[in-house]
Amino acid sequence: MRYVLVLNxxxxxxxxxxxxxxxxxxxxxxxxxxxxxxxxxxxxxLLNAIRYAILGQIIGRxxxxxxxxxxxxxxxxxxxxxxxxxxxxxxxxxxxxxxxRGCRPRKEVKQPENDTDYEEYVDIVRxxxxxxxxxxxxxxRRVMSPETARFFLFDAxxxxxxxxxxxxxxxxxxxxxxxxxxxxxxPVLTGARARLFDAEKDIQQDINKAAKKSSDTxxxxxxxxxxxxxxxQADKDITDYQAKLSGLEDHQxxxxxxxxxxxxxxxxxxxxxxxxxxMQHLRDDLLLKADNIRxxxxxxxxxxxxxKIEYLRGSLSAETGDWLKHQVYLEMNKxxxxxxxxxxxxxxxxxxxxxxSDSATEVLKSQIAEIELxxxxxxxxxxxxxxxxxxxxxxxxxxxxxxxxxxxxxLLHDIEDMRIAVAEAEEKQRDLDREIRSRDRSDARKTWSxxxxxxxxxxxxxxxxxxxQKKLSETEGRLEEIGQKLARIxxxxxxFHTHRLEACKALHDVFNQAVVELRDExxxxxxxxxxxxxxxxxxxxxYGNLQINExxxxxxxxxxxxxxxVRSAGAEHIVALSLIAALQKNSSxxxxxxxxxxxxxxxxxxxxxIMRSLPDLADQVTLLVYKSEIDRDLAIDTLRGKxxxxxxxxxxSARHSVLLPLEGNDHE
Amino acid sequence: xxxxxxxxxxxxRVRGTLxxxxxxxxxxxxxxxxxxxxxxxxxxxxxxxxxxxxxxKDKGALRAGTE
Numbered sequence: 001m002r003y004v005l006v007l008n009x010x011x012x013x014x015x016x017x018x019x020x021x022x023x024x025x026x027x028x029x030x031x032x033x034x035x036x037x038x039x040x041x042x043x044x045x046l047l048n049a050i051r052y053a054i055l056g057q058i059i060g061r062x063x064x065x066x067x068x069x070x071x072x073x074x075x076x077x078x079x080x081x082x083x084x085x086x087x088x089x090x091x092x093x094x095x096x097x098x099x100x101r102g103c104r105p106r107k108e109v110k111q112p113e114n115d116t117d118y119e120e121y122v123d124i125v126r127x128x129x130x131x132x133x134x135x136x137x138x139x140x141r142r143v144m145s146p147e148t149a150r151f152f153l154f155d156a157x158x159x160x161x162x163x164x165x166x167x168x169x170x171x172x173x174x175x176x177x178x179x180x181x182x183x184x185x186x187p188v189l190t191g192a193r194a195r196l197f198d199a200e201k202d203i204q205q206d207i208n209k210a211a212k213k214s215s216d217t218x219x220x221x222x223x224x225x226x227x228x229x230x231x232x233q234a235d236k237d238i239t240d241y242q243a244k245l246s247g248l249e250d251h252q253x254x255x256x257x258x259x260x261x262x263x264x265x266x267x268x269x270x271x272x273x274x275x276x277x278x279m280q281h282l283r284d285d286l287l288l289k290a291d292n293i294r295x296x297x298x299x300x301x302x303x304x305x306x307x308k309i310e311y312l313r314g315s316l317s318a319e320t321g322d323w324l325k326h327q328v329y330l331e332m333n334k335x336x337x338x339x340x341x342x343x344x345x346x347x348x349x350x351x352x353x354x355x356x357s358d359s360a361t362e363v364l365k366s367q368i369a370e371i372e373l374x375x376x377x378x379x380x381x382x383x384x385x386x387x388x389x390x391x392x393x394x395x396x397x398x399x400x401x402x403x404x405x406x407x408x409x410x411l412l413h414d415i416e417d418m419r420i421a422v423a424e425a426e427e428k429q430r431d432l433d434r435e436i437r438s439r440d441r442s443d444a445r446k447t448w449s450x451x452x453x454x455x456x457x458x459x460x461x462x463x464x465x466x467x468x469q470k471k472l473s474e475t476e477g478r479l480e481e482i483g484q485k486l487a488r489i490x491x492x493x494x495x496f497h498t499h500r501l502e503a504c505k506a507l508h509d510v511f512n513q514a515v516v517e518l519r520d521e522x523x524x525x526x527x528x529x530x531x532x533x534x535x536x537x538x539x540x541x542x543y544g545n546l547q548i549n550e551x552x553x554x555x556x557x558x559x560x561x562x563x564x565x566v567r568s569a570g571a572e573h574i575v576a577l578s579l580i581a582a583l584q585k586n587s588s589x590x591x592x593x594x595x596x597x598x599x600x601x602x603x604x605x606x607x608x609x610i611m612r613s614l615p616d617l618a619d620q621v622t623l624l625v626y627k628s629e630i631d632r633d634l635a636i637d638t639l640r641g642k643x644x645x646x647x648x649x650x651x652x653s654a655r656h657s658v659l660l661p662l663e664g665n666d667h668e
Numbered sequence: 669x670x671x672x673x674x675x676x677x678x679x680x681r682v683r684g685t686l687x688x689x690x691x692x693x694x695x696x697x698x699x700x701x702x703x704x705x706x707x708x709x710x711x712x713x714x715x716x717x718x719x720x721x722x723x724x725k726d727k728g729a730l731r732a733g734t735e
Contacts, residue, residue: 001677030710075697141706141707185678188678188699188702188703189682191702192698192699192701192702195702195712195713195716196698196716197710198709198713199713199716199717199720202713203717243697286687324695418710432671496724496728499727499728500717500721500724500725502689503689503690503694503720503723503727504720505686505722506689506690507687507690507694507695507698507720509684509687509700510686510690511684512685514678660698
């Protein structure tokens with residue numbers, strides 16, 4: 001059975017840019033929650049809020065702890081409201097938890113200025129019951145440790161760290177190796193082994209005390225005591241050296257990370273350049289739309305006159321209609337008159353050409369007289385100029401200005417949106433400029449020099465450590481000899497303690513062997529599972545499998561069995577994700593994954609494959625992404641039916657962001 | 669790993685490497701101490717020594733009984 005950790009809801013108050021109280025619901029197991037947000041809007045802060053809720057840690061760039069004072073919302077602080085709070089609702093091992101954690105100014109502090117002016121508070125409610133301090137500590141320890149959290153909550157920076165480790169396993173960080181073993185459950189055996197080792201020392205002391213009671217063994221006991229002293233000193237030295245080494249290795253890692261980021265300044269510059277271009281396009285478009293509005297405004301005054309014009313148009317239609325009827329009448333008469341006159345002149349019908357009788361000739365004469373009379377009685381023909389003006393007015397008033405109002409409003413709306421976009425882009429550009437300025441060259445020089453000094457110190461410490469380990473080994477050998485002699489000639493009491501020592505050593509051997517076997521087995525499992533995930537994620541059909549080494553480093557193996565020596569950044573990214581997925585699968589805790597900007601350096605093919613595999617990487621997945629990393633429509637299409645919740649981080653100001661839920665057809 | 673299942677899984681693994689002189693019950697007890705008391709070193713070590721002493725005494729009594 002594995003423990004299952006399911007996150008339900010997060011509520012944050014004044015945490016970073018998230019002013020006042022805001023909430024976010026996680027997707028149910030098997031589904032994915034996506035949070036969209038542009039850079040510097042608060043995605044990493046959201047990841048930190050989840051991390052802080054569980055572990056009480058806020059990690060900044062270069063894995064440095066962030067300041068509590070700086071984490072509180074600035075706008076709220078300006079209004080006299082200091083500190084922040086997170087509340088996380090989750091299920092673990094069949095119980096429901098509400099975990100409240102926050103920082104507030106100490107009672108005596110009115111205007112906090114640094115971290116020491118704050119106090120932290122933690123409350124846990126399990127199944128409706130508030131836990132006491134000890135229960136609280138135990139519950140938190142069981143849910144997640146800082147070491148294992150790195151496999152549940154991670155950002156691109158941490159993913160990159162894995163990639164470096166996987167590329168160069170010799171430099172695999174001690175912390176990460178230990179964290180991998182912790183998540184896999186190795187510490188239960190290594191812990192028991194270490195305690196048995198300590199128990200051996202206790203029993204040796206018992207033997208020494210018993211040996212000192214007899215003159216036969218007193219001399220040996222004295223030599224044994226001296227060895228104990230040497231061993232204690234060597235142990236202490238080794239512990240000290242290892243602690244210093246660990247600190248220096250962490251410092252070295254942090255310096256390397258810092259240098260990497262300094263190298264990334266060109267990326268920031270390129271981001272700023274494209275931002276400038278984008279702003280220019282926006283401004284050009286803005287001018288064009290403003291011109292369109294000016295043109296529409298030129299005729300807008302007609303809107304006021306439109307009812308009157310409509311009335312006039314009606315009159316014009318009537319007048320021009322009468323005139324047209326008259327014209328037709330005149331034309332008809334003209335034609336008829338012509339034909340009658342032609343008939344009289346030729347004495348035949350103009351249509352059938354038969355000869356006209358006298359009576360027919362008389363009818364024609366009377367008809368001609370009637371038409372000529374009618375033409376004299378009708379209204380005089382309108383002036384041709386007047387008619388032209390009538391037609392022109394009718395055409396000019398045919399376009400209704402009121403029908404153009406919706407276009408005008410849409411244009412005004414567009415312009416408003418574009419002005420906001422320009423303002424946001426300008427602010428983003430200012431942020432980028434600040435960031436670029438902060439990464440100056442003198443910083444790089446100083447960091448390189450610091451790194452060189454640190455590497456030298458590590459070298460010296462490693463030599464000292466080796467020396468102490470050698471001394472310890474020699475002393476252990478000497479103690480073994482003394483122990484054997486004492487066993488042969490010692491008193492019954494010494495013999496009894498010697499039996500205890502033998503039992504303890506036998507147990508130690510058992511656990512030692514078990515640790516080796518467990519590690520081997522776990523490595524096999526991790527290799528198998530990581531390979532399965534890797535083959536689903538990679539777009540390269542010739543890759544055969546992944547191969548794990550002693551330090552959990554992974555290499556890509558071609559189908560023909562050869563190790564791939566050079567890997568692309570995308571491939572390394574995929575390998576790191578595969579390791580994380582495999583560790584998740586083999587962990588004693590089945591937990592959620594929260595990934596911040598994980599697709600930044602991947603092509604669309606890899607991104608698509610990862611998106612499709614997300615629901616299988618962990619039981620519960622939360623993605624924090626920016627727009628150019630993954631488009632929302634694409635995410636919905638790729639994860640059809642598998643999206644639980646979607647949110648957008650919307651900017652209100654540089655110090656205030658809002659978490660907005662997005663509507664979706666298949667959302668929970 | 670804290671669950672009974674995980675415990676048994678580890679025990680099965682340790683059992684596979686058992687020393688002929690180390691009984692399963694003793695291994696089980698050492699594991700229980702490690703799992704139940706992960707953070708209190710002195711108490712864990714005290715309990716561990718009690719378990720070993722009991723094993724040695726029982727073994728001695730058994731040996732005396734068979735002799």
